[in-house]
Amino acid sequence: VRVELARAGELHLAMQPIGHYVGRGPDVERGRAFERILPAERVHVIREDGQIVGSAGAYPLALTVPGAAGVPTAGIVGVGVLPTHRRRGILRALMRAQLDAIHERGEPLAYLWASEDVIYGRYGYGIASFSGQIEIDRAHADFAPFERRGRLRLLEKDEALAAFPPLYERVAAGTPGMFARTAAWWEVRILADPEYRRRGGGEHARVLYEVDGKAEGYAVYRLHFNVDTGIPEGHVQVVEAVGATAGAVRELWRYLLDIDWMARLKAELLPLDHPLFFLLQEPRRLEFRVRDGTWLRLVDVGAALSSRGYATDGEIVLDVHDDFCPWNEGRWRLADGKAGRTDAQPDLNLSVTALGSAYLGGFTFAELARAGRVEEQRPGGLDRADALFRSDRLPWCPEIF
């Protein structure tokens, strides 16, 4: 199989392999909009008789990692192989070409949401965060008492395009797992509201939270209105709720859970350290369910380790195994926040996959060691590594890209 780059203007065709699975045919206009956030030269394709049968894209992202923002990262998107061509190595060829290209570009990380959890481990991606979803009955959604402040205001889309991004950026810059969004990203993804994304719900509603005239948070949601013999059966579907202060988070969720005429509230993509557990009188009623969230791959181990901040001054030597990207193989010494090659005795022996799980601070080396994913080679190695990599917040990515 020969892997090529997509041509400008053909994104609607390049995305067809994944489009097939979600039941949508090529759409020139959607392809053109998509190209504003995914340049054609970042999409690898495989053709047969002129038809694209497999493809894989990479958004250029600037990711927040513990102690640093703006780390160049490939956001993997639109990976698909037509069902007529599966299990012939097309995915493997795409992953090979894509990771080589990311490496050449100098992006130290690759980041994704996996459609199926079985797919990406073999290419060196490890689970980097958990993601939770809730479904709560409004009758059991009382908050522990708190004094209400500020005011809420519904916005038109144009107003939201101006008001929401600075709030998001404030939060994203300090939250591992979030990334900067361009204006095009807001227009094409977050505030776009095409019929096929509504799943029976209403149009987007956009609310801004302000204190003394200063914006502190926002939420995008839709109402799925439904009544049966006059009794409310509908639900609020939260698309995204972001508060730049603890007060804003509290007020926004209070608002979302207070909307009359709705029976329930549903939300997805929440971090496991979400304050709702401590805000509600009956947190059990959240019916919080957990799944794997984002997956991360260190494409260049040295550059990736040197890109994040560390919680202590210690040093550590990691013996890293990486079959798929052998340029990462070997011993890496991390000291003073910089990583370099070394011959020193390793503290830990681990695969690049396990390092991907620990990198954003979502999982500890001790936790991975208990699963046999990390081996301690020197006494205290796990403790030293966990002290270095510790992060105050769990990684959070509020959107599936």
Ligand SMILES: CC(C)(COP(=O)(O)OP(=O)(O)OC[C@H]1O[C@@H](n2cnc3c(N)ncnc32)[C@H](O)[C@@H]1OP(=O)(O)O)[C@@H](O)C(=O)NCCC(=O)NCCS
């Ligand atoms: C997932 C998908 C891309 C796999 O493509 P493919 O060309 O069949 O994969 P390959 O032939 O290169 O297989 C590579 C390996 O992964 C395994 N594999 C890939 N996808 C798998 C799946 N969904 N379930 C189980 N095993 C899978 C293959 O068995 C093979 O294993 P091997 O190397 O031990 O032989 C394809 O099935 C697809 O497009 N699925 C729907 C869309 C999707 O899930 N995309 C991912 C978006 S995040």
